[in-house]
Amino acid sequence: MDEDQKSILRRASSRFPIPPGAKFSYGTAGFRADALVLESTVYRAGILAALRSLKTRSVTGLMITASHNKISDNGVKIADPSGGMLTQAWEPFADALANAADSDSLLQLIIEFAKKESIVTDGNCRAEVLLGRDTRPSGESLLEAAKQGINSIVGSAAIDMGILTTPQLHWMVRARNKGMKASERDYSEQLSSSFRCLMTLVPGECKVKGTDNKLVVDGANGVGGGKLECLMNMLDGLVIEVRNDGKGGGILNEGVGADYVQKEKVVPQEFGSNDVGMRCASLDGDADRLVYFIVPSASSDNIVLVDGDKILSLFALFIKEQLGILYKGVHENNAYQARLGVVQTAYANGASTDYLKGLGLEVVLTPTGVKFLHEKAAEYDIGIYFEANGHGTILFSDSFLCWLEKRHNELPEGSEQQKAAVRLLAVSKLVNQAVGDAFSGLLLVEAILQNLNWSINHWSELYWDLPSRQLKVKVMDRTAVVTANAETVAVKPPGIQEAINAETVKYPRGRSFIRPSGTEDVIRVYAEASTQEGADTLAQSVAKLVEQFLG
Numbered sequence: 274m275d276e277d278q279k280s281i282l283r284r285a286s287s288r289f290p291i292p293p294g295a296k297f298s299y300g301t302a303g304f305r306a307d308a309l310v311l312e313s314t315v316y317r318a319g320i321l322a323a324l325r326s327l328k329t330r331s332v333t334g335l336m337i338t339a340s341h342n343k344i345s346d347n348g349v350k351i352a353d354p355s356g357g358m359l360t361q362a363w364e365p366f367a368d369a370l371a372n373a374a375d376s377d378s379l380l381q382l383i384i385e386f387a388k389k390e391s392i393v394t395d396g397n398c399r400a401e402v403l404l405g406r407d408t409r410p411s412g413e414s415l416l417e418a419a420k421q422g423i424n425s426i427v428g429s430a431a432i433d434m435g436i437l438t439t440p441q442l443h444w445m446v447r448a449r450n451k452g453m454k455a456s457e458r459d460y461s462e463q464l465s466s467s468f469r470c471l472m473t474l475v476p477g478e479c480k481v482k483g484t485d486n487k488l489v490v491d492g493a494n495g496v497g498g499g500k501l502e503c504l505m506n507m508l509d510g511l512v513i514e515v516r517n518d519g520k521g522g523g524i525l526n527e528g529v530g531a532d533y534v535q536k537e538k539v540v541p542q543e544f545g546s547n548d549v550g551m552r553c554a555s556l557d558g559d560a561d562r563l564v565y566f567i568v569p570s571a572s573s574d575n576i577v578l579v580d581g582d583k584i585l586s587l588f589a590l591f592i593k594e595q596l597g598i599l600y601k602g603v604h605e606n607n608a609y610q611a612r613l614g615v616v617q618t619a620y621a622n623g624a625s626t627d628y629l630k631g632l633g634l635e636v637v638l639t640p641t642g643v644k645f646l647h648e649k650a651a652e653y654d655i656g657i658y659f660e661a662n663g664h665g666t667i668l669f670s671d672s673f674l675c676w677l678e679k680r681h682n683e684l685p686e687g688s689e690q691q692k693a694a695v696r697l698l699a700v701s702k703l704v705n706q707a708v709g710d711a712f713s714g715l716l717l718v719e720a721i722l723q724n725l726n727w728s729i730n731h732w733s734e735l736y737w738d739l740p741s742r743q744l745k746v747k748v749m750d751r752t753a754v755v756t757a758n759a760e761t762v763a764v765k766p767p768g769i770q771e772a773i774n775a776e777t778v779k780y781p782r783g784r785s786f787i788r789p790s791g792t793e794d795v796i797r798v799y800a801e802a803s804t805q806e807g808a809d810t811l812a813q814s815v816a817k818l819v820e821q822f823l824g
């Protein structure tokens with residue numbers, strides 16, 4: 274590293290001192306904390322994004338958001354050149370950077386890491402980082418810190434893409450690296466045109482009966498509401514009413530949004546008795562999560578939740594059906610055998626897993642966190658992954674898409690088989706291939722419901738969720754819990770799993786597991802049973818065991 278680069282880094286980083294006593298961790302989804310302590314972290318994340326760009330000789334991304342956290346928090350995460358999450362191999366470096374005590378130790382870390390990774394910072398190779406932020410008030414000054422971090426690496430360019438949803442920024446990074454047009458307009462055009470394509474293929478009998486085409490969306494008072502309003506002007510055949518779009522004075526994520534709706538199972542603000550029976554959906558604060566819900570009665574706040582597991586089930590069912598049409602009458606040896614796989618976590622409701630297996634699908638579990646689900650789903654030709662909380666997507670392999678394009682051109686024009694090929698190709702364009710995207714998910718749900726002529730009630734009744742309960746337990750040291758088998762078994766502390774098993778067998782359809790959270794300082798407890806009372810008592814007993822073993 275030359276002296277100019279060293280002195281630029283030393284000078285710039287001294288303007289962003291780390292707050293005394295602070296400890297940052299890249300965690301499940303980037304750095305998150307109170308916005309007031311984040312400047313140094315975001316500055317350093319800018320350096321990280323630029324180095325990642327240099328290393329990969331590709332465009333990377335940096336998004337400033339704290340998703341469903343409260344408005345005073347903020348956060349930062351890096352998008353890898355694929356548009357996915359930062360490679361896990363760089364997470365330890367991310368942690369070390371964020372926690373370096375002063376400018377000198379920061380510089381030393383960067384020099385050593387650049388050497389180890391053979392990253393040359395002589396300005397001859399140009400780094401490029403796309404920047405996005407959500408609507409949080411702290412976003413503007415943090416964005417400035419990120420720019421300064423990127424500019425601290427000689428020859429790097431920070432390109433401000435403005436206020437965006439998280440999935441929009443990830444989509445742009447992926448598109449740029451594929452040599453495609455990558456503006457927000459291009460994103461909206463790709464989604465709206467593939468949605469239109471799916472809608473033109475709605476079978477005639479469904480159009481005649483006319484599925485109710487109105488959807489009411491809770492925008493969490495975040496970035497998603499306003500962006501959805503722009504997108505919906507480009508759509509036909511679907512009427513969307515957006516509430517909680519952040520313009521009416523409501524507070525981000527307060528009593529609104531996908532996280533609140535999924536965890537509390539009550540109506541969000543601005544929804545109520547007038548919405549009984551309507552098809553409703555909630556986005557989270559940065560619009561990468563989506564859940565649907567129904568308000569069943571005017572006399573209570575309760576909702577019928579249609580969560581990520583049910584979105585996954587609807588997608589899996591539709592794709593399986595289209596593949597069935599496509600392969601009809603084709604001898605096995607003549608067709609590309611597409612591997613379809615479904616990826617869930619241990620939090621997936623047991624009834625959803627049974628349902629998916631009952632459809633004959635291959636279902637695998639990974640640890641919590643989309644970085645794990647995404648990686649697994651990418652092993653299939655069509656990999657569908659969702660967390661129960663509504664974050665997920667459908668990944669298509671290049672080789673399958675290539676075959677599908679070819680097959681589509683060979684099939685008789687207007688045949689059912691060709692229509693199935695067109696639908697699958699449209700799904701691959703509608704669904705964000707970089708990360709889970711509430712807009713892609715929402716438009717695909719709407720297109721499928723219309724194609725199948727299903728109401729939200731019909732969809733919701735695909736299977737009945739087993740009653741479940743989630744609890745959090747504060748402990749001295751959450752790292753004392755070590756899990757295995759996609760977090761379904763606690764291998765440490767010794768004896769705790771046997772004790773959990775002894776409780777679980779007391780309940781019909783009982784299932785319970787514990788794991789340390791990756792975003793909060795707690796142990797999470799999950800329990801499921803045939804009755805709500807059973808799930809509640811099982812969760813409480815397991816929480817007590819956690820206190821006993823770790824208290």
Ligand SMILES: CC(=O)N[C@H]1[C@@H](OP(=O)(O)O)O[C@H](CO)[C@@H](O)[C@@H]1O
Pocket residue numbers: 301302340620641642643660662664789790791792793797
């Ligand atoms: C039970 C649960 O919902 N866990 C969430 C939560 O992770 P934890 O590691 O459980 O804190 O935040 C993650 C990031 O948003 C999300 O991927 C995950 O699903």
Ligand SMILES: [Mg+2]
Pocket residue numbers: 340341557558559560561562
């Ligand atoms: Mg989010």
